[in-house]
Amino acid sequence: MQARRFLQAEEAVMRHWLSSALWFCAPFAVLLVLWAVLIPYFEVNPRLFPHLESVVQAGLDGIKDGTLVRHIGASLMRVTVGTVLALVFAIPLGIAMGVSPAVSSFLTPPFRFFSVLAGIAWIPVASLWFGYGFGAITFVIFNAVFFIVTYNTLLGVSTIPLQVRNAAASLGAGRWAMLTEVLLPGALPNIVTGIRTGLGFAWRGLIAAEMIATNVGLGYMLFVARDFYKTEVIVLGMIVIGVLWLLLDRLLLAPIERATSERWGLVQRA
Amino acid sequence: MTTLLLRAWSRYLRLTTHWPSIGTIVPFIPLIVAWWLVTELQVFPRVFLPGPAEVVRSFGALVYTGVLPEYLQDSIVRLAVGSFWGIVLGIPLGILVGLSQRAHKALWPVLLFFQAIGDIAWLPILVIWFGYGLTTMTVVIVYTVIFPVVLNTVLGVRSIPITMHRAALSLGASRTRMLWEVVLPGALPNVMTGLRNGLGYGWRALIATEIIVGTSGIGFLMFDARRAGSVVEILLGMIILGTLWYIVDSWILAPIERATGQRWGLVTK
Numbered sequence: 001m002q003a004r005r006f007l008q009a010e011e012a013v014m015r016h017w018l019s020s021a022l023w024f025c026a027p028f029a030v031l032l033v034l035w036a037v038l039i040p041y042f043e044v045n046p047r048l049f050p051h052l053e054s055v056v057q058a059g060l061d062g063i064k065d066g067t068l069v070r071h072i073g074a075s076l077m078r079v080t081v082g083t084v085l086a087l088v089f090a091i092p093l094g095i096a097m098g099v100s101p102a103v104s105s106f107l108t109p110p111f112r113f114f115s116v117l118a119g120i121a122w123i124p125v126a127s128l129w130f131g132y133g134f135g136a137i138t139f140v141i142f143n144a145v146f147f148i149v150t151y152n153t154l155l156g157v158s159t160i161p162l163q164v165r166n167a168a169a170s171l172g173a174g175r176w177a178m179l180t181e182v183l184l185p186g187a188l189p190n191i192v193t194g195i196r197t198g199l200g201f202a203w204r205g206l207i208a209a210e211m212i213a214t215n216v217g218l219g220y221m222l223f224v225a226r227d228f229y230k231t232e233v234i235v236l237g238m239i240v241i242g243v244l245w246l247l248l249d250r251l252l253l254a255p256i257e258r259a260t261s262e263r264w265g266l267v268q269r270a
Numbered sequence: 271m272t273t274l275l276l277r278a279w280s281r282y283l284r285l286t287t288h289w290p291s292i293g294t295i296v297p298f299i300p301l302i303v304a305w306w307l308v309t310e311l312q313v314f315p316r317v318f319l320p321g322p323a324e325v326v327r328s329f330g331a332l333v334y335t336g337v338l339p340e341y342l343q344d345s346i347v348r349l350a351v352g353s354f355w356g357i358v359l360g361i362p363l364g365i366l367v368g369l370s371q372r373a374h375k376a377l378w379p380v381l382l383f384f385q386a387i388g389d390i391a392w393l394p395i396l397v398i399w400f401g402y403g404l405t406t407m408t409v410v411i412v413y414t415v416i417f418p419v420v421l422n423t424v425l426g427v428r429s430i431p432i433t434m435h436r437a438a439l440s441l442g443a444s445r446t447r448m449l450w451e452v453v454l455p456g457a458l459p460n461v462m463t464g465l466r467n468g469l470g471y472g473w474r475a476l477i478a479t480e481i482i483v484g485t486s487g488i489g490f491l492m493f494d495a496r497r498a499g500s501v502v503e504i505l506l507g508m509i510i511l512g513t514l515w516y517i518v519d520s521w522i523l524a525p526i527e528r529a530t531g532q533r534w535g536l537v538t539k
Contacts, residue, residue, distance in 0.1 A: 024379045031380065048399065102279070109294040110301055116470075116519065117512045120478045124496035125504045129318060201474065208390045208478040219390075226394035234395045242387035249386065 050232035082141025094153025119144035119205030145198035152194025156187030352411025364423025385417040422464025426457030
C-alpha cells in the first residue's frame with residue numbers, strides 16, 4: 001500500500017517534470033518554425049541571415065569532420081583549467097583573510113577593485129605577457145574567477161556570526177574542526193554564488209579572448225566565419241555557446257547554489 | 271612596539287568610521303608600494319611590468335594631448351546611451367512577463383536562452399549587419415543591459431505576495447494604480463539589483479566591443495597600446511576602468527540599491 005502510494009507520488013513528480021520540460025521547449029519550437037518559414041519566404045540574403053537547413057548542415061559537417069568538436073573541446077578545456085586553478089587558490093585565501101575582521105575589512109576594497117576588472121580588461125595585457133594561445137586565455141579565466149570567488153569567500157566568512165565561532169571554540173573545537181565544520185559550511189553559500197558569477201564573467205571573457213588571441217575555440221570559430229561571411233557558422237556557434245552555458249548554469253551551477261543555500265544558508269525549505 | 275602598532279591601528283579604525291572613504295583608499299597604498307618595489311628591484315623586465323611612476327607620467331601625457339578625455343567621454347556616452355535603451359525596454363518587458371502567466375510561459379525560456387548566448391557572441395554577426403561603428407556597440411550594450419534588468423524585474427514582480435494584489439483590488443484599485451502603487455514599488459528592489467548587474471555586464475561588454483571593433487574609447491586605447499606593445503598604457507587603461515567603475519558602483523549604484531531595499535524591500539533597518 002505504502003509502496004504503491006510512493007510510486008504514484010513518484011509518477012506525479014515525473015509527469016510534472018516532463019510537462020514543465022515540454023513547456024520550456026515549446027517556445028523554441030515556435031521560433032524554429034518561424035525561422036524555417038519566414039527566412040525563405042522573404043528571400044533574406046544568406047549573407048545576412050542563414051537558412052535553418054544550412055545551419056543544421058554546418059552543424060553536421062562540423063561534427064563529421066571533427067572541427068566543431070575540437071573547438072568546443074578547446075573552449076571547455078580552457079574554462080575547466082582556469083576555473084579549477086582559480087578555486088584552488090581563491091577559497092583558502094578567502095577563508096584565511098576572512099577569519100580576522102580587521103584584515104577582511106582592510107582588504108575588501110582592493111579585492112572589489114580587481115573583481116571589477118575581472119575578465120575582459122585583462123585580455124590585452126595577458127596576450128602581451130603570455131603570447132597568443134592557451135596561457136593568455138587561461139589567465140583571463142583564472143582572473144575572472146579568482147577575484148570574485150576570493151571576495152565572496154571573504155564576505156561569506158566575515159558574515160558568520162561571531163557567537164557561532166565562539167560557541168564552537170568554547171566547545172573545544174580545534175583549528176581543523178573550526179575550519180571544516182564552521183568556516184567552510186558557513187561561507188559555502190557565498191562561495192557558490194561567487195563561483196556562479198565568476199563563471200558567468202569567465203565564459204564571456206573566454207569568447208572575447210578567443211576572438212582576439214588564439215586559433216582554436218568557439219570564439220575563434222565565430223570570428224573567422226565573419227571574415228568569410230559564413231553566417232550559418234556564426235549562428236551555429238551562437239547556438240552552441242548559448243546551449244552550453246544554459247546547460248552549465250541551469251543543470252550544474254544553479255542546483256548546487258540552491259542546494260547549498262537550502263542546506264547551510266538562510267533559506268529554509270518550506 | 272606592539273602597543274604602538276595597536277594604537278596606530280585603533281587611530282586608523284576611528285578615522286575610517288568618521289570618513290569611510292579613507293578606508294577605501296588606504297588599503298591601496300601598500301599595493302602600490304609593493305608594485306613600485308617589484309618594478310624597482312626589476313623582478314620582471316621593465317618592458318613587461320612598468321612602474322607606477324611611468325603609468326602616472328603616461329596619464330599626464332595622454333590627458334595633455336587630449337586623447338584620454340576624449341576616449342573616456344566616448345566610452346561613457348556609449349554606455350549611457352546603451353543603458354538608457356536597455357532600461358526603457360527592459361523594465362516594461364519585465365513587468366509584462368512577470369504579470370502575465372501566458373507571457374511568462376512563452377517568453378521566459380527564450381529570455382534565458384538569449385541571455386545565455388551572451389553579448390560578445392553577437393559581435394561577429396552584428397558587424398556583418400551594421401558594420402564597425404556606433405550602432406553595433408549600442409546594440410551590444412542594450413543587449414547586455416536588458417537581460418539582467420528583465421530577469422530581475424520578473425523575479426521582483428512575481429515575488430510580490432498575492433495577498434497584496436488582492437488587498438489592493440478589493441479596495442478598488444484601478445489597473446494603473448495597481449501598476450504604480452503595488453507592482454512597481456514591490457518590484458523596485460529587484461529592478462535596482464538587475465540594473466546594477468546589468469550596468470556591470472554592460473561596462474565589460476563595452477570594453478570587449480571597443481577592443482574588438484572599436485575606433486575610440488578606453489578599450490580601444492588598451493588594444494592600440496597592445497598592438498604597439500606598450501604595457502604602460504594598457505595598465506593605465508585598466509586602472510582607469512577599475513577606478514571609474516568602482517566609483518560608480520560603490521558610490522552611486524550600491525547606495526541606491528540599499529536605499530530602495532530598505533524602503534520597499536525585505537531588509538528592515
